[in-house]
Structure formats: C-alpha cells, structure tokens
Amino acid sequence: MTAATTRNNRNTATTQDTATVKAAPVVTGIGVVAPNGLGTEEWWRATLAGEHGIRPVADYDTSGYPVSLIGRVTGFEAADHLPGRLLPQTDRVTRLALTAADWALADSGADLPALPEYGIGVVTSNATGGFEFTHREIRKLWTEGPERVSVYESFAWFYAVNTGQISIRNGLRGPSGVLVAEQAGGLDAIGHARRTLRRGGVLSLTGGVESAFDPWGLVSHLSSGRLSRARDPERAYLPFDTRACGHVPGEGGAILVLEDAEAAARRGAERIYGEIAGYAATFDPPPGSGRPPGLGRAARLALADASVTAEDVDVVFADAAALPALDDIEATVIEELFGPYGVPVTVPKTLTGRLAGGGPPLDVAAALLSIRDGVLPPTGHVERLVATHRLDLVRGEPRRTSVRTALVLARGYGGFNAAVVVRAPHPA
Template sequence: MSARTLVTGIGVAAPSGLGVEDFWAATRIGKNAVGPVTRFDASPYPARLAGEIHGFDPGEHLPGRLVPQTDRVTQLALVATDCAFEDAGLAAGDLHPCDMGVVTAAGSGGSEFGEAELRKLWSQGPKHVSAYLSFAWFYAVNTGQIAVRNDLRGPTGVLVGDQAGGLDALAQARRRLRKGSRLIATGGFDASICSLGWAAHLATGAMSTSDEPERAYLPFDEAASGYVPGEGGALIILEDEESAAVRGARNVYAEFAGYGATLDPRPGSGRPPGLRRAAEAALADAGCHPAEVDVVFADGAGVPRLDREEAEAITAVFGPHGVPVTAPKTTTGRLGAGGAPVDVVSAVLAMREGLIPPTTNVESPAHDIDLVAVRPRTASVRTALVLARGRGGFNSAVVLRALD
C-alpha cells in the first residue's frame, strides 16, 4: 500500500487576497473581489468585469532583474510559491534538490507579456521584441521559473486542461511522489486580463456581460448568465508521509486521498457528461463512501447548461440535497488553471476552521443541491470533494481528507 500523500504547505495569490490569511479572511465571509476591469481599457468590449489582484507590485517580492523577464502570471506564481515553501517550513538543505520537483497547470502562458511584445513587433519591428518573449509567454514558464528559483532539480511538468488542469497537476505530483520523489510543488495559475486574453475569453461565448459585480457570476442560480474571469492561483506542497515525518514537517493540512478524471463524449453523441464518473473514480481511489463527504467544492461554471450537468452529477452521487455544496469562486471569478488549486486551499482551510465558505451573491438556487449560499456555514469538515471542468470536455475530481 502506498504511503499517504500529504499537503504540508500552501500559498495563494487571488483577487480576494495575496497570502493565505488575507485570502481566507475574505473567502470565509464571501467578500466580493469582482469589479470593473482596470488592467486595460475594457470599455469597447461587451464584458467589463473581472476578479483582479489589486496593489500587487512584483518589485516588492522578487529580484529586480527578474521582473522585466516575466509576465504577471509568473510573478504571481513565484510569490505564491515563496509563501508555500515558507509555510511548509522548508529550509535550504532539508531535502536534496533532486528529491524535489514541480508540476503546474496553465491555461496559457504570459498573455500580457506576449501582447506587449507583439505590439512592439507590429509598430517598431522585430529588433525591438524582447528576447524574454521566447519563454515568458510559454505555458510551461511557471514550472521552469519555480524550479530555477527554488533549486528543484527533480521531476517537472506542466498540464493544460483549463480549470480541470489544476487538479490534474496535483494528481501528477502524487504520481511523482509514488515513484520516489520526496516533495513536489504543484498547483496552477492564470492571468489573462489583457486585450489579447480578453478576446480569448469572449471567444468561448460563455462570459457574463453584466455590469453589476454582485450579479454577474451566479453559478447554480436561476439568473446565471455566464462567468467572470479572474487572475491568480495557488501553489501547494505535497509530500510523501514518511518524508514529511522524517524532516519534521510543521504543517500537515490534509491528505490528498483520491483523484479521478474523465473526458466528456463528443457533442451530439447522446451520452452523458463525464463529471459523475470522475467524482466516483476519485471517491473509489480514496476508499471513500459518498456519505463520508462533508462538502463539495463545485466547479460552478455559471452557464445554465453546465450548472445543470454539474448539479445532476452531484445529486447522482449524493442524492438530492445530500451534501453541502459551495462555489466560493463567485468572489474572485474563474481563475482558469488556478481556480481548482485555490478551491483545494479553501477546502483544507475549511477543515482547519470547521466552516464552509459561501457561494456569495447566489440568492435563487435552481437545482436540487444543498448550496451554501449567501452566508458561511459552520460544519465539521473532515472530507471534501473538489470538482473541476475545463473547456474541451475535461473533468477532474479530488478527495481531500483531514488527518486524525
């Protein structure tokens, strides 16, 4: 039997807070962080709201030479990684660099950096394009920069699966631990609030065009009309149980207990979506009965058809109103590859406090689920299921379990 995989450190960079404590202080009460776009002029576009991280100055956190080489998404990833390693209590020399690796998820690379350099190409010519463009907008850049900055010489990788990719990265990290690594830094980040990224979001046809921050993104609500994009993500330290014990890990938040993933059938096939099977596979992998689950952190697409499919999957596994369900991402918008890792952080913090954060702004739930809406709910949280879906039919699910 494989040793348990433990969450021993967390770092987060989200619109609701930079750093775990600020993030949780806002998330636990459902403080809204969605507002008008400020990072570029969105007035010509039909959608003008986003979850932005305000007040972030990379120069306050990173070496000056690194800032011009990196996109905002990488800067956020590096800062969250610093927080996660500090939280894990890891000091230089605790583990050999070859025993540590990094696996991240991304929806895209440095969109803002890429857009700026393309503008130079069009207006000034190729000689004016930064050499750093060669990697700054590459989707694997966060993995590379995290590995270099933290001297992680073990297995590395990147997964691309939109929102679902964030959970897939954690699962890949667990695989690497089972193959002999002692620690893997893992998670996901996206930051595409620029005109180039905005065009990609609009192309999905699923964005909310509401100008009311409190009514724009309403998953599982009768008034759901699309999603609001956000920026950021989370970095999570996963360790083999034995390794964590040997080095004396000061924080052990939870066990990464189970994982499942499926791909939806092609549209028009008449076959059901795969989210239910992903959830059941994750529960089976964890050896967990549905009755043991205390909360589901939902994907919460905010699109009526997708919300209905997710609600049907949840009720098929747990029964109507059979388990508390929450989607705290209503306060931040959907963070792409960063969204599900942030939900994992919320889940382990819910275990720590015994409180389920609310699905803010949802006032008229439209499905047979026990949605924790408007206000937080006090509850003993020992086991949590996190769900994520990505464009293209990706479905992923993770089970987290508190340690006795």
C-alpha cells in the same frame, strides 16, 4: 524540467497509478494570490466574510467589449516580493506564481537543501501563458523591428514558464511538468504531482496561477462564449441561480507544497493541512454520442481512489459553470451521488471569478482550511436557486461544521473533467 504534459489525447479515466501504493501525500504549505486577498490568511478571511474581488477592468477602455468585469488581483507590486533581475524576464502571471510559491514554501518550513536534489519537483497548470508580455513584444516587432524584441520573449509567453521559473528560482531538479486543461488542469496538476511522489519523489510544488487580461487576453476569454455580460459585480457570476448567464474570468490561484507523508514526518513538518487522498480525470464523449458527460464518472473514480464512499464526504466544492445547461449536469451528478440535499455544496469562486487553471487549486486550499477550521465558506450572491437543483448550497454566511473529507470538482473548456478528494490528516 520534463516536457510539457497535455491531455488533449486523453479519452479514458485516470485513477490509481501503477507504482507501489503508498500513504496519501500531504499538503504542508499553501500560497495564495487571489482577487479578494493576497496571502492565504487574508484571502481566507475575505472569503469567509463574503468579500469579492470582481471589479471593472481599470487598465484600458472596455466600452467596445461585451464584458467589463474580471476578478483582478489588486495591491500586488512584484518589486516588493521578487528580485529586480526577475522583473524584465517575467510576465505578471509568473510574478504572481513565483510569489505564491515563495509563500507556500515558507509556510511549509521545508529546508530544500536538506532534501534529495532530484526528489523535489514542480507541477503546475496553466492555460494561457504570459499574454501581456508576449503582446507587448509582438507590438515591438511590428512597430520597431526585431532588434527591439526582448530575448526573454522566447520563454516568458510559454504556458510552462511558471513551472520553469519556480524550478530555477528554488533549484528544484526533480520530476516536473505542466498540465494544460483549462479549469480541470488545476486538479490534474495536483494529481500528477501526487504521481511523482508515489514514484519516489519527496516534495512537489503544485497547483496553478493564471493571468491573461491585457486587451487581447480579454478577447481570448470571450472566445469561449461563456462569459457573463452583467455589469454588476454582485450579479455577474451566479451558478445554480435562475439568473445564471455565464461566468466572470479571474486571475490568480494557489500553489501547494505536496509531500510524501513519510518524508514530511521524517523532517518534522510543522503542520499538515490534509491529504490528497483521491484523484481522477475523464473526458466528455463527443456531442451527439448519447453517452453521459464524464463529470460524474470522474467524481466516482476519485472517491474509489480515496477508498471513501459518498457518505464519508462532508462538502463538495462545485465546478459551477453558471450556464444553465452545465449547471443542470453538475447538479444532477451531485444529486445522483449524494441524494437530494444530501451534502453541503459551496462555490467560493463566485467571489473571485473562475481562474482557469488557478481556480481548482484555490478550491483545494479552501477545502484544506475548511478541515482546519471546521467551517464551510459561503457561495456569494446566489439568491434564486433553480428549483430542480436539489442542492444544499452554502449561502449567506459560513457554516460551522466538522469537515473531514471534501470533494473538489472541475471542468475545463473542451470536455475535460477532474475530481480530487481532500481528507483530514491521519492522526499518526
């Protein structure tokens, strides 16, 4: 695995690579672990039905916390999905990621041993690492002494551990890494995986999975100052609503199998969900600079990278911060690009909470399935739209429509912005 990749020093936009331009890479497999469904089809059915996975914390007393709701994955027993030897050395976040990766690979039908050994890599996003594991071991250090600390503490806590464990489990020795940019990192991982394929790779496992909800983990989410303090799960995360008061954090995400289009064709891939046609990333200017936020520039650059125009886009999967000032910025970006009510906008993450680096890959999965099924998932629970947000927000029920091109937007805490264009597979 290569050294972990960060974007903390990135101040310019990223668009097309310097490598030889190739056909857009294709997604051939999807693995989902989400608060409202385990497995891609279960999650997709729940999402279209408007079933949410936001619930009170059940593992400990939160009466002293200002928040009590999270998007929690339920019904997951790691021993049902992973060998016993992996359980002592992994945090919950890595167990979820390994399971999602297994499901994505099985969905793709890829025969890994038949592919070039150094042409298959892993690029994931993670913002938190193995919180529960490391806090348990640190407690042992304080109370029982260093001899009681697990030897696996050396890596189980690390934000690169998902990439490493997926790589080891599947024998993947190609270009790999991890992107750290909170929400935006989920799209950055996909963008970087695309870059590795353009430079000679044939397949990359990419996306993101997060989980940090032990007592200390919940405090880490609180530090952003952006969490909703509402107690009703159906009223806690309401982007673009007059009652917007912050987001609900969640766990889970999606792992995708991204392949070089020609390599996928050569092996006779069973299905192609769609193409990752465009990607761009920007960083917000410093406060007080007078310069506009970078989200709109990321969206325009991603469209240009995909060689599509705003008129080609059939749906926008919004970042949806659910804070009035940030929602205003995003609504303005969408209106400037597409015109008032010019494109359907949806926020399926209202049913799961914001999953940090796992959320945008889940939006990409939703975009791919929207293309497959000709349906847009609804935004949950939003009823009182802000009058100045002239958005065609998909609400209440799924919307049946032909989908060929989708734009996915993401913003990470600290000024990160990213955008990905997802396109229907080429007929050839």
